Amino acid sequence: MKVMRILLGYTLLCSQLCFGQSKLHFIVFADTHDRSLGQTNLKTFHDLSSSIGFVNTIATYAGLQPNLLLYEGEKCNPKEIDQLLTTLVVGKDDVIFFYFIGHGWNNRQNNYPSFIFGNAYTDRATLETISRNQYDIYRRLISKQARLTIVIGEACNKERSDSPPVISKREIEIMSPQPYDPLKIKALFRNWSGGFLLSSCQRNQFSYSDLKGGWMSVAWQNTFTELCNDTYKRKVDWQLFLTSVQSKTQKTAEKNEQKQMPQFELSILPFNGSTPVSNIIPKSNTPVSITNAPCPSIDSYVNETALAGIREDLPLLHEMYDEIDSDNAKEYAGAFGLFFQNQRNFYNKLGSMVFYEATGIPDKCRPTFDKNTKWVFDSTNEIYQRISVINKYTSNPNKLVQQARSDLPSIISRLEEILEKFDK
Missing domain, CATH: 1.20.120 (Four Helix Bundle (Hemerythrin (Met), subunit A))
Incomplete structure (x- = not known):
């Protein structure tokens, strides 16, 4: 055990020496003042950003310097998100991790939800002005060309005329903490270039939660515990990780007699120190045309x-x-x-x-x-x-x-x- 602790300490020290200048821009927007979901959102916010939460685990084991940008309660508003997207400065080996927790809806621009930064119960005209689409946030953040950009949203993805989701009070399983494998965590956050976006449900679905947190956030925690502990022997990559989050969320929904299936878009490449991030930045949803090529239909x-x-x-x-x-x-x-x-x-x-x-x-x-x-x-x-x-x-x-x-x-x-x- 003593030898293991020495090796672990050496691994972490090496990570911090080799990558000491690289930052983890850990951004969380959480509507913790919402009258129906506030306490649930606060639970997820705490699990992500507290001193013993997810951010500390990533920063410690991946050797990244945390830059915490936390917006909860009244700070979860459109002015703050717009300012962040405009002013955030990142380095070429940095990681951006963005997580939204709150209400959302689909305005038919694309299959991803528009997050509501503020009062979700306002009139429709105001709702349009205080919402920001997840895919647009992703594109703006990944254009800053950090090495890895992750944008996650836990929000409903239905029309705003639909009834709000029912908060289930049934138990959902949270796995017991396990000893983490530093190499697996480091591999996830240091060995990939590009980015992905993940939303907690597909279009025309609700995003459910209960007193232990959002169902997808619990699935994320359980996947991290399962795949990144020192007893899991397979190689871990983001495709495997996100597929596991999908599966665990769907199974929780089925146990609660609901329908919820997360969706994600993955645009990453193995990072060897020279992968140009700009090569995988999504420019738009439209095809890229070569100058001399025939015009697309x-x-x-x-x-x-x-x-x-x-x-x-x-x-x-x-x-x-x-x-x-x-x-x-x-x-x-x-x-x-x-x-x-x-x-x-x-x-x-x-x-x-x-x-x-x-x-x-x-x-x-x-x-x-x-x-x-x-x-x-x-x-x-x-x-x-x-x-x-x-x-x-x-x-x-x-x-x-x-x-x-x-x-x-x-x-x-x-x-x-x-x-x-x-x-x-």
Whole structure:
């Protein structure tokens, strides 16, 4: 045992001497003041950032100098995240570890949630301004070209019109602490270049928690305990680690008769001291085109998540049209007003949403793209104008019913045309 302690001390000393200047930028945003999830979020926040928490374990065993950037309670707000993303300075051998704990929702930009930095129970217009999309945060952080960038979000990924998740009070298993293997932890955080993002659930799923913490955060802790202890004999890498987090979270959900499956996007390479991080920074969701290559098809730039949003709304719009009746005008006006409130921003930006982040189009291809997609923007502009006109009469339900009877067929027809063209 004495020999083992000497070897462990030597390993840690060597790590700190060899990599003493490298930092671990450990960033946690936690909505610990939320009226429904505050105590659960506080538990996860403590597990991550306390003196005996995850950050101390990584820093100690991987030989990284911790730079703690902790935002909980009132500090979990949009001003702080925007300032951090603008001012954070990192070194080329540093590690960025970002973790968000709070409410989230999907605004149909992509399959990842938009985190709510502030009051999750505010009106829809304010919600749009205080939310930041996880994929956008990831891209901004990885563009700083630290050696390794990790962005994790524990937040729901459904529409904001859905009911909030129920906090389960059933027991979930947390593995007993085991002696860590310093070489495994060091390998995870020192031997890879690039980054990954992980969200606690897929689109249209809730992110569940109970009094012991978020289900994914517990799965993360258990995976770390299982794979990084000195009795686990297999080689550990991030693909294995993240797949284990997925599996453990899913099994917890199944035990609690719920559905939750984390998702991740992994963009890393083995690091040998010279791997250029810039080679694996995601520029956008669109294909990269060589200057002399043929122009990609329009389909290459279509945002599948936006199409999924249209598919989800069409049955509701059909139902609204089928149920138009002057006898239920007041109730109908209320239902349409709620639909408009929830989806106003989506339909206002639908044209650009369909081709979300189509900024990678080569200059030579742009004129053809603009010409061939003009009909889409004409249709989406018409859709939003017609929806807005109907909503204008919410205070006059009988007039709203008349307007809906006139405009809904055109709205539905335009949306179906977009799906017919691009939904492959």
